[in-house]
Amino acid sequence: MRHDFKQIEQKWQEKWEEAGIFHASDDYTKPKFYGLVEFPYPSGAGMHVGHIKAYSGLEVISRKRRMEGYNVLFPMGFDAYGLPTENYAIKTGIHPRIVTDNNIEKFTSQLKRVGFSFDWTKVIDTTDDKYYKWTQWIFRKMFNKGLVFRATTLVNYCPHCKVVLSNEDSQGGKCDICHSDIIQKSKDVWYLRITEYADKLLSGLEDVDYLPNVKLQQENWIGRSEGAFVNFALTNCDESLRIYTTRCDTMFGVTFMVIAPEHPVIQKYADRIKNFDELEAYKAECAKKTEFERTQLVKDKTGVKIDGIAAINPANGKEIPIYISDYVMMGYGTGAIMAVPAHDERDYDFAKKFGIDIIEVIKGGDISTEAYTGDGEMVNSDFLNGIATKKEAIEKMLAFLAEKGIGEKGVQYKMKDWAFNRQRYWGEPIPIIHCEKCGMVGVPYEELPLRLPNMENFAPGEGGESPLAKLDDWVNCTCPECGGKARRETDTMPQWAGSSWYFLRYIDAHNDSVFADPDKLKYWLPVDWYNGGMEHVTRHMIYSRFWHRFLYDIGEVPTAEPYAKRTAQGLILGPDGEKMSKSKGNVVDPNDVVDEYGADVLRVYILFMGDYASAAPWSDSSVKGCKRFIERVAGLADIAKGNGVTEKLESAFHKTIKKVSADIEDMKFNTAIAAMMSLINEIYDAGTLTVDELKTFITLLNPFAPHLTEEMWHTLGEKTFLSVEKWPEYDEAKTVDSVVEYGVQICGKFRGTISMPTGTDKDTAIAAVRADENFAKFFEGKETVKEIFVPNKLINIVVK
RNA sequence: GCGCCCGUGGCGGAAUUGGCAGACGCGCCGGAUUUAGGUUCCGGUGUCCUUGACGUGAAGGUUCAAGUCCUUUCGGGCGCACCA
Numbered sequence: 001m002r003h004d005f006k007q008i009e010q011k012w013q014e015k016w017e018e019a020g021i022f023h024a025s026d027d028y029t030k031p032k033f034y035g036l037v038e039f040p041y042p043s044g045a046g047m048h049v050g051h052i053k054a055y056s057g058l059e060v061i062s063r064k065r066r067m068e069g070y071n072v073l074f075p076m077g078f079d080a081y082g083l084p085t086e087n088y089a090i091k092t093g094i095h096p097r098i099v100t101d102n103n104i105e106k107f108t109s110q111l112k113r114v115g116f117s118f119d120w121t122k123v124i125d126t127t128d129d130k131y132y133k134w135t136q137w138i139f140r141k142m143f144n145k146g147l148v149f150r151a152t153t154l155v156n157y158c159p160h161c162k163v164v165l166s167n168e169d170s171q172g173g174k175c176d177i178c179h180s181d182i183i184q185k186s187k188d189v190w191y192l193r194i195t196e197y198a199d200k201l202l203s204g205l206e207d208v209d210y211l212p213n214v215k216l217q218q219e220n221w222i223g224r225s226e227g228a229f230v231n232f233a234l235t236n237c238d239e240s241l242r243i244y245t246t247r248c249d250t251m252f253g254v255t256f257m258v259i260a261p262e263h264p265v266i267q268k269y270a271d272r273i274k275n276f277d278e279l280e281a282y283k284a285e286c287a288k289k290t291e292f293e294r295t296q297l298v299k300d301k302t303g304v305k306i307d308g309i310a311a312i313n314p315a316n317g318k319e320i321p322i323y324i325s326d327y328v329m330m331g332y333g334t335g336a337i338m339a340v341p342a343h344d345e346r347d348y349d350f351a352k353k354f355g356i357d358i359i360e361v362i363k364g365g366d367i368s369t370e371a372y373t374g375d376g377e378m379v380n381s382d383f384l385n386g387i388a389t390k391k392e393a394i395e396k397m398l399a400f401l402a403e404k405g406i407g408e409k410g411v412q413y414k415m416k417d418w419a420f421n422r423q424r425y426w427g428e429p430i431p432i433i434h435c436e437k438c439g440m441v442g443v444p445y446e447e448l449p450l451r452l453p454n455m456e457n458f459a460p461g462e463g464g465e466s467p468l469a470k471l472d473d474w475v476n477c478t479c480p481e482c483g484g485k486a487r488r489e490t491d492t493m494p495q496w497a498g499s500s501w502y503f504l505r506y507i508d509a510h511n512d513s514v515f516a517d518p519d520k521l522k523y524w525l526p527v528d529w530y531n532g533g534m535e536h537v538t539r540h541m542i543y544s545r546f547w548h549r550f551l552y553d554i555g556e557v558p559t560a561e562p563y564a565k566r567t568a569q570g571l572i573l574g575p576d577g578e579k580m581s582k583s584k585g586n587v588v589d590p591n592d593v594v595d596e597y598g599a600d601v602l603r604v605y606i607l608f609m610g611d612y613a614s615a616a617p618w619s620d621s622s623v624k625g626c627k628r629f630i631e632r633v634a635g636l637a638d639i640a641k642g643n644g645v646t647e648k649l650e651s652a653f654h655k656t657i658k659k660v661s662a663d664i665e666d667m668k669f670n671t672a673i674a675a676m677m678s679l680i681n682e683i684y685d686a687g688t689l690t691v692d693e694l695k696t697f698i699t700l701l702n703p704f705a706p707h708l709t710e711e712m713w714h715t716l717g718e719k720t721f722l723s724v725e726k727w728p729e730y731d732e733a734k735t736v737d738s739v740v741e742y743g744v745q746i747c748g749k750f751r752g753t754i755s756m757p758t759g760t761d762k763d764t765a766i767a768a769v770r771a772d773e774n775f776a777k778f779f780e781g782k783e784t785v786k787e788i789f790v791p792n793k794l795i796n797i798v799v800k
Numbered sequence: 801g802c803g804c805c806c807g808u809g810g811c812g813g814a815a816u817u818g819g820c821a822g823a824c825g826c827g828c829c830g831g832a833u834u835u836a837g838g839u840u841c842c843g844g845u846g847u848c849c850u851u852g853a854c855g856u857g858a859a860g861g862u863u864c865a866a867g868u869c870c871u872u873u874c875g876g877g878c879g880c881a882c883c884a
Contacts, residue, residue, distance in 0.1 A: 083883065084883090217804075221879085419881075419882045420882085495882095535884095537879085608812090608825070610812055614806085615877085619812065619826070624825095625826055670825095677824055678823075741820085748863090750820055785864085796865065
């Protein structure tokens with residue numbers, strides 16, 4: 001049979017769509033499988049082969065699940081709000097709505113050409129007002145629950161151009177446009193109180209099946225640490241200075257304190273500080289640095305000693321100086337630390353530079369050369385002296401602090417609240433109204449969606465404000481509470497909003513009265529298997545788990561966690577081994593591959609090229625190997641006339657079914673395909689094949705190469721769709737060979753093999769080796785020390 | 801800096817998790833078919849002074865047995881909050 005892929009691929013894609021065989025059904029009596037892949041951002045460049053790889057894994061699994069009798073939901077959609085589209089629109093003058101529609105159309109046609117079994121009746125677009133109505137609705141629910149707030153934060157600002165700049169546009173502390181010094185300016189922005197969910201997001205990880213490194217990255221991101229809050233009394237003030245520490249056991253080694261330059265205590269006691277101007281100058285200097293620089297320049301510590309206020313070490317009552325330094329961040333803990341130079345590297349560097357005392361309180365290092373951060377016996381620590389474990393010392397100190405009423409256990413998270421806004425056009429309008437009398441008021445639910453108004457000029461404002469601010473008609477409104485004059489919020493939501501709940505909408509994509517029907521949610525949730533890139537493990541995954549958990553807490557979804565299982569695919573690198581990018585010109589367009597080789601070859605190659613989870617470079621010549629394989633499969637039709645089933649081939653079939661079935665579940669698609677290649681080699685060697693065996697073979701291959709196998713199925717006279725036929729079963733007994741080859745080792749060295757029936761016992765096997773003349777020379781005149789026998793694998797005889 | 805992952809032929813990668821390293825594919829070499837190129841088919845292909853020895857970034861260690869476990873070391877990659 002000739003493989004005319006151009007004709008058959010399109011034909012079957014149309015027939016599948018016409019018959020709707022990949023549509024999820026509403027039959028809730030069937031077991032369900034919800035497979036989810038990360039929906040793409042429809043950029044103008046179109047898809048590259050990396051997208052195809054990202055979807056191919058669950059594509060194969062979803063197809064296998066259908067063949068196993070599951071009701072499968074495998075949807076696709078578009079995450080279409082965001083900057084690239086907007087910037088392209090500004091550049092070309094084409095409205096982002098039109099750009100988005102064109103890109104979605106392009107992506108859709110590319111996806112369809114590859115033959116993915118998505119349920120196209122459930123496609124979603126985050127920029128569709130029927131969709132973002134519910135994005136805004138969830139935001140409103142959060143606002144009601146107090147999870148939305150506004151706060152002031154520091155941004156890069158150019159005082160000359162009067163514009164807020166991104167980190168990229170303010171490198172080296174200079175404005176990219178006018179080259180004047182950038183300062184850090186306070187700006188009012190929206191936040192979602194995700195930190196309130198830190199513990200739930202952490203504990204939720206215990207109940208899900210994520211890849212270990214996915215879990216770990218999320219744990220690190222949340223960054224829970226257990227420690228203590230301690231209040232240090234200040235001289236000359238009636239207030240104390242609160243710090244957070246994880247090492248209260250080293251309290252006797254505290255010889256100074258450090259606070260962030262922005263710490264409010266400086267302003268508060270300005271009149272008692274003798275060098276206030278000096279402190280202010282230092283603070284201004286720090287403000288020029290970006291957050292990035294502050295965390296990177298760890299080597300050279302800077303700071304200024306506060307003159308006029310000191311602190312008292314509560315452990316020993318000694319007076320200690322307070323410094324301001326930018327190595328302490330206002331955003332973590334309390335913005336103030338107790339410094340233990342002997343046992344903390346940063347404090348050590350600072351103490352050395354400023355000539356501050358370094359007191360050893362844990363034995364084990366040499367504090368004259370460096371800080372010692374290991375464990376050891378406590379010294380110079382009064383009631384802690386002699387204690388050898390950190391845990392015990394911490395407990396004793398906590399008890400001491402509790403007794404004095406100046407400290408207690410505490411928990412801190414690295415995760416901060418989620419800055420939730422953009423001063424940009426192409427995003428969901430934030431449904432909040434500012435009323436002079438009532439303050440911030442949510443747009444009423446019945447007025448949602450709050451539609452993004454159409455604009456001719458949607459470039460961002462000069463002062464960094466949203467372009468929506470220019471629309472007076474839209475901005476000016478009445479307050480829903482008091483009916484008075486009010487103004488609409490003009491910020492839009494960030495890129496991550498729409499993708500934080502999209503997996504819920506797929507379940508009931510066209511519902512106008514609720515975001516999804518509760519019965520449907522109950523049946524389909526949780527997502528059984530979510531596959532995507534490692535780059536989304538922290539942001540998107542954390543954000544969407546947070547939204548979902550919130551919806552669970554208010555009774556809107558039936559499960560605490562959205563995703564039962566999470567895996568990740570590796571990148572496809574360019575043929576040069578570099579990450580694919582337009583600028584390097586090494587991007588492979590799936591359309592080109594489909595044109596030349598067909599979708600089946602593209603699919604098989606992408607899954608065969610290497611370990612699914614690892615990065616692998618594209619190779620044009622390796623694609624040809626998969627083309628040969630597909631053509632050899634087509635050629636099977638010509639030899640599948642024999643009726644002589646050989647026992648060896650039968651066994652090979654059962655082994656292959658077993659391996660392919662197991663490998664697909666482990667996402668080891670490369671070895672699954674390799675097993676089918678081996679089988680086809682055996683078939684060609686045998687030169688014979690029954691029609692039933694051919695049917696089994698093409699059924700196994702169908703999830704990988706659905707078009708050719710569907711065509712062959714029908715050529716064999718079948719009228720059904722192979723794509724929803726029954727997945728092959730294997731007979732375990734027939735996967736076991738009757739005779740196995742044992743490896744024979746003498747003294748741990750391989751000396752040959754010996755064939756014996758499967759299941760031979762140790763004594764028989766060892767006797768057989770001893771009787772074999774090939775091994776006799778190794779035993780001559782030697783004494784046996786040990787005999788090792790691994791059933792059906794090897795025999796090792798140690799002699800001396 | 802902190803955290804995590806990975807180093808196997810000329811190349812992509814296998815190795816039932818401690819049991820015959822290099823499956824499968826690419827590339828290459830030889831042969832057949834072809835007017836020729838391409839295609840297809842058959843055979844070969846880790847290294848070496850080829851009875852045999854050596855080989856999984858390097859060096860040690862544990863073990864009857866190490867790519868796999870432990871220690872040290874070198875090299876590469878990824879993540880670390882308002883760019884998709």
